[in-house]
Amino acid sequence: MNYMWKNAVIGIDLGTANTLVYSKDKGIILNEPSVVAVNVDTNEVLAIGIEAKNMVGKTPANIVTVRPLKDGVIADFTTTSQMLKEIMKKASKKLNLAMRKPSVVVCAPSGSTSVERRAILDAVKSCGVKQAHIIEEPLAAAIGADLTVQEPIANVVVDIGGGTTEVAIISFGGVVTCRSIRIGGDKFDESIIQHVKKAYNIIIGERTAERIKMEIGYAPIEHETIELEVRGRDLIHGLPKTVTLHSKEIQEALKEGMLQLLEAIRVTLEDCPPELSGDIVDQGVTLTGGGALLNGMQDWLKEEISVPVHIAPNPLEAVAIGTGRSLQFIDKLQKV
Structure with a gap:
């Protein structure tokens, strides 16, 4: 697949939760959830990013929403490649240039194995790029944070x-x-889901758990209690139910993960x-x-x-910004 790139330099933060694309000229040009909606009958990709995320938990049986990256590495190579191709298409439209193939820097967790890194590189190269480099995530984060x-x-x-x-x-x-x-964020969401299930006999979805974490989730410090109403499915009756959660109980649910961190x-x-x-x-x-x-x-x-x-300065985008900026001294970094 040719994307007519013209000496483009882009950085990709291929994250478990979000995939970000950074362009040297325009900054962050794409920030989409790492979610893909697939038709299981035809293996056709129906939607990626925010469109696919909006479909989570709301699709018929023949459509599944998958997150092809798990714990920072590729869990499903084919779906990741398809997602990357769609992301590169969107990026080429955003840049709005008649381009040749781009040079791409993509980040990988420092704990990833050589096999996992090769999978990331292969997925990027399958999009028809000129050069592909890998940089360690913390190094990209440090560059993006202006250190x-x-x-x-x-x-x-x-x-x-x-x-x-x-x-x-x-x-x-x-x-x-x-x-x-x-x-990480996924583990915190899972802790909240398990807490609500155990304490209230209610099942909530990932998106609800994420909202709870963002609005009333706290690190283990003293704070004034905040309340939040959430809806879920009652495990006993199977009917929708609304409960009021308190920030102190969510803080307790997150405590174990916080201590490991x-x-x-x-x-x-x-x-x-x-x-x-x-x-x-x-x-x-x-x-x-x-x-x-x-x-x-x-x-x-x-x-x-x-x-x-x-x-x-911009914690959500630091890794993506760092990957894009790193290309100017990638040779030096790789020697190190």
């Missing part, structure tokens, strides 16, 4: 994505030490070479990814790890 990654100074990045959380210490253009844990940060900081430890006290920790926006996250981490904690 000085090429200097011999320690930068700590905590990228809380949909499927994984990456904690990395970056210095001199490379990752010094890193932890990747399978805790904190442990990953502590272990990474303990692995830091002594020479770089002083920098961390000065520079602090930078949060990126959607999880950085959870209520109270910044204040809670500041209290727990006793170093400054900053949120990137």
